[in-house]
Amino acid sequence: MKIPRLVLAGTHSGVGKTTLTLGILAALRQRGLKIQPFKVGPDYIDPGLHQVAAGEVSHNLDSWMGSPAALRRLFRKHAGTAEFSLVEGVMGLFDGAKGEGEAGSTAQVAKILKAPVVLVFSAGGLARSAAALISGYRNFDPDLQLAGVIANGIGSSRHREFIRDVVEGELGLPWLGALHRDADLTIPGRHLGLLPAAENKDLGQVLERLGQSMEQQLDLDGLLLLARQAPFLEKDPAQTLPPASPVRLAVARDEAFHFYYQDSLDYLEELGADLHYFSPLKDRSLPREADGIYIGGGFPEEFLPLLTSNQPMKSQIQRAWSEGMPIYAECGGLMYLCRQIAAAGQEFPGVGLVPSRVQMGKKLAALGYVRARLRKPSLLGGEGTELKGHEFHWSTMEELPQEDSAYCLKGGRGGDGRLEGYARENLLASYVHLHFRYHPGAAQKFLACCAAYRKARWQKDG
Incomplete structure (x- = not known):
């Protein structure tokens, strides 16, 4: 099956991959093309920006968490009807899981998808040295198809032509254009990355300008x-699914909680879950007749006065837990369920299901892929079950009982064997983000717990 596709990779983080990706998506959408975006690795913010630019939901391709077959199935599922699919890379082209070679890298994903790679490099301060830089990336992995280059940060028209001559004349690579330095064509950021689409009120105007710039400065026809x-x-x-167990799953989704892999949600639905979204910020009650609760990550620290003052919602979650309803929470969801949340010199009362105080810090506390081994039977599997996930947070937990830790972690920041998360009875809350399509057993176990709760409630109600 012919699927038009490209991977947009960078020589390093901060080279402008996301800005270029958004601009190309916007420009091709303005042309009327049906385009499908993807993002390499564990990222929530960039896919949300992709969706606004492309008009299509963006999907994560993670070759560390998922198998090559799982990646190809996911890619074909969403790219099959598109006229053009663009995969935005992560970090530098060859950067992946620490100490595991190419695992999880943009290069590995490109090879799994047999996709041509367009390399973005920063031209600032470079002349002929650009040839040496690009040549190194082209020759590092002979199995990778480096199909063209884009220069970012060009200082002048003369600089642009000099770099172009080097790329085409000395390297014989397709020159796909260059972006001049423009401070107005940037996406604002915050401590976990770029500002999410839902909070960026000027995003539409920025995307329109980006699209126009790409038409003027890039060879889109060449792309x-x-x-x-x-x-x-x-x-x-095809992946074989077990018989569905219909359950109603309440999923927290608003400005404070929106870190979900779309394919995690899709997979839960394929397994029989009926997803009902609610807002811990604004709603006063949970969705009716819910059989389980899923609270993802996000930015609860940006909305603490409003979030923690919504006592009716907190009381509903407390009551649901006391009645045995399964509750699974990741990162920001873990913070929200704690007893107290400390940020900006203030203390805020959380839901109180996790007997711990969480403290927002001023620097990254954890970042990277982790192998998480369950320390006890829980909502996601039996004792000893290993899950692959990702951590990325600035906060730390205090006073968390070690006997109730959910996981024993390996990888990421910190020593191997460290304890993390909280698991007790029908609750599991952790900093670790999981991708459910890449962990079918964990997804099935979680929904089985929800189905068991549903059955018990029916029997109790007669």
């Missing part, structure tokens, strides 16, 4: 031609 030259992508066997 499309390279994408259409991508080779045939084999079809993997």
